[in-house]
Amino acid sequence: MSVNKYDFVSRETREVLQLKRLQETVERVYQLVPFYQEAFRKAGIHPKDIRSLKDLSNLPFTVKQDLRDNYPFGLFAANQDQIVRIHSSSGTTGKLTVVGYTAHDMDVWNEVMMRSLIMSNVSAADTMLNAYGYGLFTGGLGLHTGAEKLGCAVIPSSGGFTSRQLMLMKDFKASVLACTPTFAMHLYEKAISEGYNIREDFNLKVGLFGAEPASKGLKQQVAKSWGLDYIEIYGLSEIIGPGASCSCPHSDQLHIFEDHFLPEIIDPVTGDVLPDGQQGELVFTTITKQGIPLIRYRTKDLTTLYREPCQCGRTLVRMDSVVGRSDDMLIVSGVNVFPSQVEHVLSLIEGITLNYVIIMEKKGFIDRMSLQVEVQEGTDMKNIEEMGELTKTIQADLHNHLSINTRVELVEPQALERSLGKAVRVIDKRK
Numbered sequence: 001m002s003v004n005k006y007d008f009v010s011r012e013t014r015e016v017l018q019l020k021r022l023q024e025t026v027e028r029v030y031q032l033v034p035f036y037q038e039a040f041r042k043a044g045i046h047p048k049d050i051r052s053l054k055d056l057s058n059l060p061f062t063v064k065q066d067l068r069d070n071y072p073f074g075l076f077a078a079n080q081d082q083i084v085r086i087h088s089s090s091g092t093t094g095k096l097t098v099v100g101y102t103a104h105d106m107d108v109w110n111e112v113m114m115r116s117l118i119m120s121n122v123s124a125a126d127t128m129l130n131a132y133g134y135g136l137f138t139g140g141l142g143l144h145t146g147a148e149k150l151g152c153a154v155i156p157s158s159g160g161f162t163s164r165q166l167m168l169m170k171d172f173k174a175s176v177l178a179c180t181p182t183f184a185m186h187l188y189e190k191a192i193s194e195g196y197n198i199r200e201d202f203n204l205k206v207g208l209f210g211a212e213p214a215s216k217g218l219k220q221q222v223a224k225s226w227g228l229d230y231i232e233i234y235g236l237s238e239i240i241g242p243g244a245s246c247s248c249p250h251s252d253q254l255h256i257f258e259d260h261f262l263p264e265i266i267d268p269v270t271g272d273v274l275p276d277g278q279q280g281e282l283v284f285t286t287i288t289k290q291g292i293p294l295i296r297y298r299t300k301d302l303t304t305l306y307r308e309p310c311q312c313g314r315t316l317v318r319m320d321s322v323v324g325r326s327d328d329m330l331i332v333s334g335v336n337v338f339p340s341q342v343e344h345v346l347s348l349i350e351g352i353t354l355n356y357v358i359i360m361e362k363k364g365f366i367d368r369m370s371l372q373v374e375v376q377e378g379t380d381m382k383n384i385e386e387m388g389e390l391t392k393t394i395q396a397d398l399h400n401h402l403s404i405n406t407r408v409e410l411v412e413p414q415a416l417e418r419s420l421g422k423a424v425r426v427i428d429k430r431k
């Protein structure tokens with residue numbers, strides 16, 4: 001049977017499998033994880049009460065703090081002799097969140113990565129430059145083993161060393177680039193400054209981008225600059241790592257591998273489940289993991305679900321590209337705004353680049369936003385009148401699209417620091 005057979009089955013067929021796997025997972029955590037036994041008791045629910053997929057909404061949520069409170073292995077549902085891999089992610093404060101994989105979980109991870117790659121038209125004939133960070137972060141190794149299983153040659157270049165990445169990409173004839181979208185743009189700028197001819201020197205056809213929110217404008221710039229298909233890959237270590245969902249060449253939306261990860265959208269305030277087509281917080285229940293199965297894990301990522309069939313023929317539920325985490329939301333004079341929304345507006349303005357940084361400050365009781373943005377190469381910054389006009393355009397467009405008022409400072413090309421992984425888009429001076 002093909003590795004991606006569940007991409008195409010009917011919804012009814014998949015739901016039978018989902019219910020069986022959900023029931024097994026709920027039973028597993030109830031038997032093996034004291035945290036869940038207690039949480040189910042408090043919620044007045046027993047594994048036997050899960051009779052249909054609708055009953056999922058009666059189960060309690062799991063949040064990131066629960067992983068921290070049970071540091072390091074308190075939520076594991078497998079013995080140490082069954083765990084073959086441990087990853088963790090750092091928070092800005094407090095303890096690490098730790099996840100463990102059994103050999104079975106590694107098979108699941110490899111499977112969803114292979115399905116993501118097949119969806120992206122990547123095959124054994126390809127060579128992938130994997131510039132996601134290798135280490136505790138799941139990005140590097142997650143993509144690596146999945147691609148290897150597919151037979152794709154992987155260059156494990158990890159992050160940083162921009163010039164060397166370009167050399168490897170050219171000399172090893174990489175056809176697939178995997179990294180964050182901002183690093184892809186950084187690589188492009190570097191390639192231009194080092195005198196490469198993008199179309200002649202490189203052989204890229206597909207890019208697997210993720211690990212940070214990106215506006216439509218940035219995605220288009222990356223695709224156009226490198227001349228490749230922009231594929232977005234989404235995941236988080238608590239659920240599996242990269243490969244929870246992936247976009248296909250027919251759609252900007254991402255197909256969720258829902259035979260392994262059951263998605264729900266909830267109202268982030270009330271916790272109520274929202275219908276398809278409505279934006280809210282993405283919640284995942286893992287239904288095949290053994291090492292650390294999570295029930296109704298709140299991702300804090302805001303998105304929307306759709307179940308209409310995709311042109312590619314896949315019947316998997318789709319999610320919108322994540323606009324941002326609820327934690328990343330800025331409140332500017334009473335208006336909620338995500339950095340990726342600011343980026344989208346900037347992408348529509350001539351004369352500037354998508355190298356920008358948002359600075360948040362407190363003036364008295366009021367939060368003030370200001371924006372530094374690099375002008376395009378070759379701009380005459382001494383032309384005061386033109387620069388004044390450009391500044392006004394940016395301010396007016398941000399106000400018209402997002403109803404926000406911001407100070408704008410235009411800066412020279414290359415003035416802002418480049419990221420070798422996830423971009424720092426907001427400097428918060430309020431704390």
Ligand SMILES: [Zn+2]
Pocket residue numbers: 248249250251255310311312313314
């Ligand atoms: Zn599709």
